[in-house]
Amino acid sequence: MPPSRKRKFEMVLPRVEALRALAELTAKAGEGSLVIGEETVALEDFTSLKIGIKHLGASCLLKVSLKYPALGVAALPSPASMDAEEAAPREQAVDSAPEPMDEGGKPRYKSLKKRMKHFFKAIVTSLRAGLPPDADILAAFVADSRLMTSYPGKGDDFYPAYDAEVDRLEAAAAGGDLDAMTASVAALGRMKKECHSRHA
Secondary structure: OOOOEEEEEEEEEEHHHHHHHHHHHHOOHHHOEEEEOOEEEEOOOOOEEEEEEEEEOOEEEEEEEEEEOOOHHHHOOOHHHHHHHHOOOOOOOOOOOOOOEOOOOOEOHHHHHHHHHHHHHHHHHHHHOOOOOOHHHHHHHHHHHHHHOOOOOOOHHHHHHHHHHHHHHHHHHHOOOHHHHHHHHHHHHHHHHHHHHHHO
């Protein structure tokens, strides 16, 4: 799992002020920020937010913990995590065999996902090495991604955000922007993990 960036804040307050401080802390949350003491903290891209109050007799400890996604190459899935996924039981592929199709004439979903996993790993490996992914592999991954989001019941609630990120990846690749490609691939990796946790 890629490392995340973290921020932590702690305040010790008289117990009678703790709930008022909590209300003040979250008063601007609807506008996208927390006010912690004298500091305003943006909530733009956090992945986790925890606020807790611990009673310490006449005082309270108010704790705020935020996690943000890692940046750059550190945000990409690790080779170990991708290898672990590939080590899971799977069907043996025969290169010379025709691709299995479903009743609608599309590739079987399981075959499509297996191919996408192979392309995604190649893209991540290139980006980790500081190189642009192979154009044909990237194009195949983009095409398969668009096909994948046409299968109903496989994570439909994730499809709009996934499609938008694939568009960003394709635009970044067209512009030769390695940083933007890396950010998009990292975002796609996070979406994949979240979608699989709910729909696998």
